[in-house]
Amino acid sequence: MVRAPIKLLPNIRSERSDATTGYVWGKPAERSSILRGLNSGEWVEAPEAHPLCRRLGIGAGDRVAERWIVSDDVKHPSSAVLSDGRVVDLRALLVDAPDRLLGAAHVTRFGPYLRTVMKLLDTDDEPSKGGLSVQVHPPEGYVGRPPKPEMWKGSGRIYLGWRTSMDAGSVRAAVNARDVERHLNAVELRPGELVLVDGGVVHAIRSGTFTAEWSMAPGEADARGGDDLARATATLFDGTDGRLPRPGKEDLESSLEILAAANGFAATTKVTTEPLVLLDVGGGNRRVQLFRTPQVSVEQWEVTARLELPDFARGLGIYVESGAIELVCSTGAVTRCEAAEECFVPAETGAFAVVSSGGSAVAQCWYAPIDTRNATATP
Numbered sequence: 001m002v003r004a005p006i007k008l009l010p011n012i013r014s015e016r017s018d019a020t021t022g023y024v025w026g027k028p029a030e031r032s033s034i035l036r037g038l039n040s041g042e043w044v045e046a047p048e049a050h051p052l053c054r055r056l057g058i059g060a061g062d063r064v065a066e067r068w069i070v071s072d073d074v075k076h077p078s079s080a081v082l083s084d085g086r087v088v089d090l091r092a093l094l095v096d097a098p099d100r101l102l103g104a105a106h107v108t109r110f111g112p113y114l115r116t117v118m119k120l121l122d123t124d125d126e127p128s129k130g131g132l133s134v135q136v137h138p139p140e141g142y143v144g145r146p147p148k149p150e151m152w153k154g155s156g157r158i159y160l161g162w163r164t165s166m167d168a169g170s171v172r173a174a175v176n177a178r179d180v181e182r183h184l185n186a187v188e189l190r191p192g193e194l195v196l197v198d199g200g201v202v203h204a205i206r207s208g209t210f211t212a213e214w215s216m217a218p219g220e221a222d223a224r225g226g227d228d229l230a231r232a233t234a235t236l237f238d239g240t241d242g243r244l245p246r247p248g249k250e251d252l253e254s255s256l257e258i259l260a261a262a263n264g265f266a267a268t269t270k271v272t273t274e275p276l277v278l279l280d281v282g283g284g285n286r287r288v289q290l291f292r293t294p295q296v297s298v299e300q301w302e303v304t305a306r307l308e309l310p311d312f313a314r315g316l317g318i319y320v321e322s323g324a325i326e327l328v329c330s331t332g333a334v335t336r337c338e339a340a341e342e343c344f345v346p347a348e349t350g351a352f353a354v355v356s357s358g359g360s361a362v363a364q365c366w367y368a369p370i371d372t373r374n375a376t377a378t379p
Contacts, residue, residue, distance in 0.1 A: 003329060003331055003333065003346065003348055003349050003350075004329055004331070004333035004335055004346075004349065005318070005327045005329075005333075005335040005337075005343040005344065005345045005346075005349065006080045006082070006093075006343055006344045006345075006346070007080070007081045007335065007337070007341070007342075007343050008069075008078045008079065008080055008090065008342045008343060008344060009078065009079040009080075009081065009087070010038060010052060010067060010342075011067060011068045011069070011071055011076065011077075011078045011079070012034065012052070012056055012058075012064060012066070012067050012068075013026075013065050013066040013067070013068065013076070014026060014029075014056065014058050014062055014063055014064045014065060015062065015063045015065070016059075016062055016063075017059070017060070017061035017062050017063070019063065021246075023063055023066065024063055024065075024129070025063070025065060025123055025124055025129060025130050025131070025132060025243075026063035026064045026065025026066070026122055026123065026124060027063065027064060027065075027122050027123070027124050027125070027130075028060075028061050028062070028063060028064075028124075029044055029047040029050075029053060029058050029059070029060065029061065029062050029063075029064050030043065030044055030047065030060065030061075031043065031125070032044060032064040032122060033120075033122045033210040034064050034066075034067050034120050034122050034210075035047075035050065035052065035053070035058075035064055037120075037340040038052055038340050046060075047059055047060050047062065048060065064122065065121065065122060065123075066119050066120065066121055066122070067119065067120040068118075068119055069117070069118040069119065069120065069317065069319050069342045070090070070117065070118060070317030070318070070319070070342055070344050071090070071114075071117050071217065072090050072091045072094055072114045072217065073091070073117070073217065074091060074218065074222075074223055077090050077091035078090045080093055080344070090344065094113070094114070098111070098112035099347075100347065100348045101315050101344075101346045101347060101348070102114070102314060102315045102347055103312075103313050103314035103315060103347035104347075105314070105370050106314045106315070106347070106367075106368065106370060109370055110219060110220075110368060111219065111220045113217070113218070113219045113220060113223075114217055114315065114367075114368070115216060115217055115219050115295075115368040116214065116215070116216060116217055116295075116317065116366050116367060116368045117215065117216075117317075118212060118213070118214050118317060118319055118364065118366055119213045119214075119215075120210070120211070120212055120213075121154075121209070121210070121211055121213055122209075122210045123156070123205060123206065123207050123208060123209045123210075124207055124208075125207060125208045126207060127206070127207040127208075127242055127243075128207075128242040128243050129207065129243065130206070130208060130209070130241070130243075131204070131206050131207050131240035131241030131242070131243045132204050132205045132206070132240060133204060133235045133236075133237065133238040133240060133250075134159060134180060134181075134184070134202055134204040134235070134236045134237040134238075134240060135202070135203060135204065135233050135234065135235050135236065136200060136201065136203070136233075136234050136236055136255050136258050136259060136262075136264060137149065137150070137197070137198075137199050137200075137201075137232055137233055137234075137258070138199050138200075138232060138234075138258050138261070138262070139198070139199030139200050139258075139261060139262035140199060140294065142199070142258065142261055142262075144231070145232055145234075145258070146216070146228060146231065146232045147199050147232065147294075147295065148199075148215060148216050148232035148233065148295070149196060149198050149199065149215070149293045149295060149296070150196075150197040150203075150213055150214070150215045151194070151195070151196055151197070151213065151214040151215065151290070151291040151293075151296065151298055152189070152194070152195040152197065152205075152211045152212070152213055153193070153194055153195075153211065153212045154189060154191070154209065154210050154211025154212055155189055155190060155191045155209070155210060155211070156188075156189050156205070156206065156208050156209025156210055157186070157187070157188060157189065157206040157207065157208060157209055158186075158187050158189050158203065158204065158205055158206055158209065159181070159184040159185065159187070159202070159203055159204040159206065159240070160184075160185050160187050160195065160197065160201065160202075160203050160268060160271050161185045161201050161202060161203070161267070161268025161271070162183055162184065162185060162202065162265070162266070162267050163183055163184065163185050163267065163268075164183070164267050165265060165266055165267045166183060166265045167265050168259070168260065168265070170183075171183075171255075171256060171259070171265070172252065172256065175236065175237055175250070175252055178239055180236070180237040180239075181237075181240065181241075184202065184204070185267075185271070187271050189209065189211065193272050194272055194273045194274070194275065194290055194291065195272055195273070196291055196293070198293075199258075199262050199264075200258060200259060200261070200262020200263060200264030201262075201268070202236060202259070202264065204237075204240050206240060206241055207241055212319075212321075212364070214291065214296050214298050214366050215295075215296065216229060216232070216295050216296065216368075217229075234251045234254040234255040234258055235249050235250050235251055235255070236250065236251075236252065236255040237250060238250050273291070275288045275290050275300070276288065276289040276292075277289075278299070279307075281307065281308075283304055283305060284302060284303075284304035284360060285302065285304055285305055285306065285307045286301075286302050286307070287299060287300075287301055287307060287309070288301075288302065290364070292369070294369060295368065295369075296366060296367075296368060296369075297366065297367055297368075298364060298365075298366045299364065299365050299366070300362060300363070300364050301325075301361075301362070301363045301364070301365065302360070302361075303323075303325060303354050303355070303356040303360065303361045303362075303363075304356055304359075304360045304361075305355070305356055306353055306354070306355050306356070307353065307354045307355075308351070308353050309351060309352055309353065310351055311351045312345075312347070312367070313347055314347050314367050314370070315344060315346055315347050315367065316344070316345040316365045316366070316367055317342070317344060317365060317366050317367070318337065318342060318343050318344070318345060318363055318364070318365045319341075319342045319363060319364050319365075320338060320339050320340065320361065320362075320363045321339065321362040321363060321364060322339050322360075322361060322362045323338075323339060323356060323357070323358075323359055323360055323361025323362060324336065324337065324338040324339065324356070324357040324358065324359075324361055325337055325355060325356060325357060325361045326354075326355045326357050327343070327345065327352055327353075327354060327355075328352060328355055329349055329350070329352045330350050330351055330352065336357060338357075339361075345365075
């Protein structure tokens with residue numbers, strides 16, 4: 001039985017230094033915030049000497065763009081390290097024992113898929129290289145496209161919504177004139193701020209930004225070749241910050257349809273959201289809900305000593321943002337996770353405690369809600 005948390009290896013998306021497509025918007029390895037977090041806070045001066053870079057084949061000047069945390073993506077799953085030292089794909093583990101790992105209720109609704117993922121995104125500091133496209137996601141109930149809210153926590157520069165009210169004609173004219181950014185609401189994202197990008201809100205991550213992002217992950221329809229989740233994103237504009245647009249990337253008509261369905265032409269009035277304290281036992285030990293949508297629930301655990309957690313009855317992705325923690329299970333099993341490490345807690349683990357391993361620690365956990373009737377429901 002797999003009752004103890006499972007440690008996972010870093011799952012990083014990068015491109016060679018001479019690549020012209022793909023993740024070319026990432027930072028060079030030497031200045032990668034993703035690799036820095038895996039190297040005790042130090043910049044990677046010599047990627048060829050970095051153990052992770054050697055394992056992944058990342059060299060000097062290569063672009064490091066994303067880290068997929070607790071990912072069961074069919075093509076790029078995370079690698080799990082089992083107690084006997086074997087390394088296996090997380091996707092294969094979930095298929096082999098879905099009820100035990102994900103929970104029976106989760107499997108009944110979603111099948112053997114996590115349906116959620118956390119990513120770290122790190123964009124190049126050069127505006128013409130690091131700016132990502134302006135996108136929009138459908139609202140709840142949109143016919144033919146699934147909703148895909150995104151949740152951000154980080155620092156840097158983003159576009160979020162419109163500066164002033166727009167309409168279909170003005171948006172079309174701005175895209176055709178390559179003048180979209182003048183109408184977008186530019187925001188400096190400060191460390192610790194929370195941004196919920198809901199359906200119908202135009203948005204873009206710009207250059208010089210390092211952020212955690214939680215969102216939906218592919219499910220059964222995608223695995224069958226339906227590419228369902230890809231339809232949850234429409235690209236309005238692909239020339240952010242002077243970046244050369246990719247041929248055929250923009251889908252103006254679909255973007256306008258989504259904006260119309262979601263009242264997405266209105267000016268933005270609020271760009272950040274506030275956390276909800278779920279449990280505070282004092283002394284800096286508390287459980288906080290960062291985000292909750294019908295698709296993804298994200299919690300943050302802040303621990304200086306010990307935090308008792310209930311039986312979630314579902315699998316949990318966990319990422320340690322800072323400090324170090326020990327996950328202590330009722331069976332007596334103890335799993336230690338340090339800063340920038342990740343693990344998966346199987347549903348059959350039951351109740352467990354998060355114990356700080358010297359000093360304060362911050363970790364996030366996330367999962368796909370099963371009962372979405374109460375937006376603040378907790379396990």
